[in-house]
Amino acid sequence: MKKLVVYLMSGPETPELAAAAVAGGADLIELGFPFSDPLADGPVIRRAAERALQQGMRTRACLDGLARTRELVPRTPLVPMTYAALLEAYGWDRFARDAHAAGATSLIVADLPAGERPELRRIQLVAPTSTDERVRIAAEQTDGWLYLVTVTGTTGARTDVSPALAGLVERARAVTNLPLYAGFGIATPEQARTAADLADGIVVGSRAVEVAEEGPDALREYVRTLRHAVDAVVAA
Amino acid sequence: MTSTPGLYGTYGGRYVPETLIPALDELEAGWRSAQADESFQSELDELGRTFGGRPTPLTRAERFAPGKRLYLKREDLLHTGAHKLNNALGQAVLARRLGKRRIVAETGAGQHGVATATVCARFGFDCVVYMGEEDMRRQRPNVERMNLLGAEVRPVDFGTRTLKEATSEAIRDWITNVETTHYLIGSCVGPAPYPEIVRELQAVIGREAREQLREAEGRLPEIVVACVGGGSNAIGIFAGFLDDAEVRLLGVEAAEAASLGVGNPAVLHGARSSVLSDEDGQIADAHSISAGLDYPGVGPEHAWLRDSGRAQYVRATDEEALDAFRDLTRLEGIIPALEPAHALARARELDEELVLVCLSGRGDKDLAEVLAR
Ligand SMILES: Cc1ncc(COP(=O)(O)O)c(C=O)c1O
Numbered sequence: 001m002k003k004l005v006v007y008l009m010s011g012p013e014t015p016e017l018a019a020a021a022v023a024g025g026a027d028l029i030e031l032g033f034p035f036s037d038p039l040a041d042g043p044v045i046r047r048a049a050e051r052a053l054q055q056g057m058r059t060r061a062c063l064d065g066l067a068r069t070r071e072l073v074p075r076t077p078l079v080p081m082t083y084a085a086l087l088e089a090y091g092w093d094r095f096a097r098d099a100h101a102a103g104a105t106s107l108i109v110a111d112l113p114a115g116e117r118p119e120l121r122r123i124q125l126v127a128p129t130s131t132d133e134r135v136r137i138a139a140e141q142t143d144g145w146l147y148l149v150t151v152t153g154t155t156g157a158r159t160d161v162s163p164a165l166a167g168l169v170e171r172a173r174a175v176t177n178l179p180l181y182a183g184f185g186i187a188t189p190e191q192a193r194t195a196a197d198l199a200d201g202i203v204v205g206s207r208a209v210e211v212a213e214e215g216p217d218a219l220r221e222y223v224r225t226l227r228h229a230v231d232a233v234v235a236a
Numbered sequence: 237m238t239s240t241p242g243l244y245g246t247y248g249g250r251y252v253p254e255t256l257i258p259a260l261d262e263l264e265a266g267w268r269s270a271q272a273d274e275s276f277q278s279e280l281d282e283l284g285r286t287f288g289g290r291p292t293p294l295t296r297a298e299r300f301a302p303g304k305r306l307y308l309k310r311e312d313l314l315h316t317g318a319h320k321l322n323n324a325l326g327q328a329v330l331a332r333r334l335g336k337r338r339i340v341a342e343t344g345a346g347q348h349g350v351a352t353a354t355v356c357a358r359f360g361f362d363c364v365v366y367m368g369e370e371d372m373r374r375q376r377p378n379v380e381r382m383n384l385l386g387a388e389v390r391p392v393d394f395g396t397r398t399l400k401e402a403t404s405e406a407i408r409d410w411i412t413n414v415e416t417t418h419y420l421i422g423s424c425v426g427p428a429p430y431p432e433i434v435r436e437l438q439a440v441i442g443r444e445a446r447e448q449l450r451e452a453e454g455r456l457p458e459i460v461v462a463c464v465g466g467g468s469n470a471i472g473i474f475a476g477f478l479d480d481a482e483v484r485l486l487g488v489e490a491a492e493a494a495s496l497g498v499g500n501p502a503v504l505h506g507a508r509s510s511v512l513s514d515e516d517g518q519i520a521d522a523h524s525i526s527a528g529l530d531y532p533g534v535g536p537e538h539a540w541l542r543d544s545g546r547a548q549y550v551r552a553t554d555e556e557a558l559d560a561f562r563d564l565t566r567l568e569g570i571i572p573a574l575e576p577a578h579a580l581a582r583a584r585e586l587d588e589e590l591v592l593v594c595l596s597g598r599g600d601k602d603l604a605e606v607l608a609r
Binding site: 035036037039040042046047050053058059060083084085086087088089090110111112113114116124125126127128129130131134138149152153154 | 249250251252253254255257259394400404408413500504505508514516517518519
């Protein structure tokens, strides 16, 4: 079975939205902790972060939201995704400790490349520009699975699945047996299917954030269509 | 002054998405090989002399600062009107060595944008400059200059609509086009090795000024003063005097953009430095009449020079800068940019007698803003 990962920006309704995504078939939820200057993000997630900050979603509120989400979805892995600035301010160790205590399974720090702060256990990202050596280091240090950034660029929907994904999967498979999940640019069931055919799982971010604005029902239905697309790969 | 490469004490580093790491490694290797190559330095010297107008003179400002021997290092007389050209020329030669033909940059006051557009015209590079809408309004002449020079100015219409957001968008463009594009950063900020590259390219200011002042006065200045936005003109002139322990180094920040005066250790635009930020690490807004100082971050080396005590940093308000702007214009016949007007405001009230000030740029761009007051 291929895995389906759904990204949501932290907000007052996060627990209900995460539960809806899980009901629709999500295997793992990434929870964005908003930062004012998110360099890895395109317009959709950047705007969602601005809104979240206006709603008071500071680090403490995000951790509380994570804990409430954990109560609603007791078994699904939950992974905060954020930026180094938040950990720097909160304390690196303390952030990891409090996130795990609130129910986090692991962490993703978008601007902390492999090799930096190796003591902070987290899911590492590799990109089409990564050298083979960097893919190897990331695979060695990563926590459970490796995040393949499919595009050379920021988060946000694209019209097609990046042609760089196949090569990146091949290079990662050469150095690790860990699961490889592909993210950035995947929005439609068609793209989900294409990407899941290559990788072990897929991550849907910007489009999920947009659909989540319409509420839990819309999100559950959207995730369901992705689930069908991803499952069709195994059936084929 | 670096302890570990890319680190200034605990400041600096590379807090960027993985996508950029190979490009930063390539830039670092290209920079090391350029430094080891005499033809690189001689080409820069030649360009500085025949294209930029180096060396820039030293001018004594007797009427502006009576009772003192106050000298201005005249980067306002450099081609395009500010010190920014020193860095843009050097990075253009570096980009050519790296085989890049497209340049992206951010700009606040527009001086770095103009310098970048100028070197791109000179070297035949494609040029995209990100600029906040608020800065496009208050630095209109520089937008027109960039357009004339063939650059595409892309307005940034969200967040602060100033230099902070323009920098983020330039970095996002670089992440997307990194294989073809060099990011020509405008100050000694950003991920390693940028702070070092910009400092070395601006160090020509301090090298020249040191020789010129010794020639004029037979001794070193008691104090060197420069305005600090990202910190590039300051680090450039300080670089000539860092090893002269008896020379005091003074940076002047805009009062409402005092990253060193009231900032906290935080991560912004790829580096850890002293940043205007709250207890959660969220970046705060800066405010200054001068677009070039209106930035919540500062180069990591300045944070380290502050902590070590080698340099001190003070503030000047919008009004103080405007007064100094008017006085230098009326008393010396030199219209300064609003950025170095902050340095002038503090320089004239110092206890020291022999003072060197970096006049980092000229004020043509600021006329509308000043006349509206
Ligand atoms: C004339 C002038 N001086 C100073 C600055 C501030 O930059 P930095 O602190 O990097 O010298 C600017 C920035 O635009 C400028 O145009």
